[in-house]
Amino acid sequence: MKIKVKFFASLRDRIGRAEESLDIEGSSVTVADVWSKVAEEPIPDGVLIAVNMEYTDGSHSLSEGDEVAFFPPVTGG
């Protein structure tokens, strides 16, 4: 399953890249599975998750071509 992964702000600095493309084996893949491919530690407290630009959480099941984003709390405005 092809998944695009994006990181923003302090999380991008911490992970060391802005995005990557993953090809994950299996038909049942969650956001947490994606995170475990890109980092050693569990998803840090406070990290926000979006799939296809809508907020969700680590248990979200992914589909082919989904875009997953991880980022710190927002500080706009």
Added chain:
Amino acid sequence: MKIKVKFFASLRDRIGRAEESLDIEGSSVTVADVWSKVAEEPIPDGVLIAVNMEYTDGSHSLSEGDEVAFFPPVTGG
């Protein structure tokens, strides 16, 4: 006692003049006394009163040179 009287908006139209100067006999003169010199009827409901540009009511005792104003509810902004 010399008193300046002002009328605004619909009350000016009703009284037929914008202002007048009164010279009232006696040392104890109230706003209601002033009104009775300028109109037949009692002070209409809702009419606002200011003495020297501060809101007050008909019982206010006046001093030499005071400016009394009568006007309808305000509709600014």
Added chain:
Amino acid sequence: MKVVVTDAVFDPYAEVQKYQAGLKSGQSGGVVSFVGTMRDFNDGHEVSTMWLDHYPGMTEKHIEQVCEEALERWDIIDVLVVHRVGEIKPDESIVLVATWSAHRAEAFDSCRFVINYLKKRAPFWKRESTSKGQRWVEHNTEDAAADIPD
């Protein structure tokens, strides 16, 4: 604090920018402004022009009192009010209230307070010219709605 009562057409946003240019830079954070505009309809009648009467001296004094109360009550940096009088045409600005604060909530609350209390206390009276002739507006349509924050 600045309060202007004027019979000339004014550009509310030019006034905000001009006044802001005189404030200490880098400090404000946020400004909330309210601009009230002359509408061409009121109570179902088409309004071609409006005359706004006021009580010179008392009007300015009471707007200033409302602004001073806002400056005491909220943590704001400054407040600006510009209010038209005289003949006003549709789409012209009637009133501007702007409040500057480091804190968004304080800017909103104080701006709302100033426009609400200005409308209650400052002596202005609207006379509309409609297709039915001239008439004094007896009360502001929003007075019934209790939109005063406390």
Added chain:
Amino acid sequence: MKVVVTDAVFDPYAEVQKYQAGLKSGQSGGVVSFVGTMRDFNDGHEVSTMWLDHYPGMTEKHIEQVCEEALERWDIIDVLVVHRVGEIKPDESIVLVATWSAHRAEAFDSCRFVINYLKKRAPFWKRESTSKGQRWVEHNTEDAAADIPD
């Protein structure tokens, strides 16, 4: 409704006037606007420039969602949001929210809702350059204050 995310310096009041010129004339009554400006101090450190990161696509989408919610919830005519991204210098505008309504209270409530929820939901991240170097801002200072109207 119009939502703009831009890396160019913008004049918030020129945007309000330009947008208002396209609205049906004589209808609005009142406009409330909030303009957030870059401050030169934060948490006691002097800030020389700020970098505002965002998530292209998601950012615009979520601002639009907040605006649509405001248009459903309040009796307002229109809403305009302009938000800067990229490098920002002190005194430059970061965000503009403007709401038009025939009713003053609705304009205030909806403007406040849009700026408050935009700050909670829209993906933007501030990185400040101070005398101590660069740092990501971890949370907006006002988030702790429960200034969300409901």
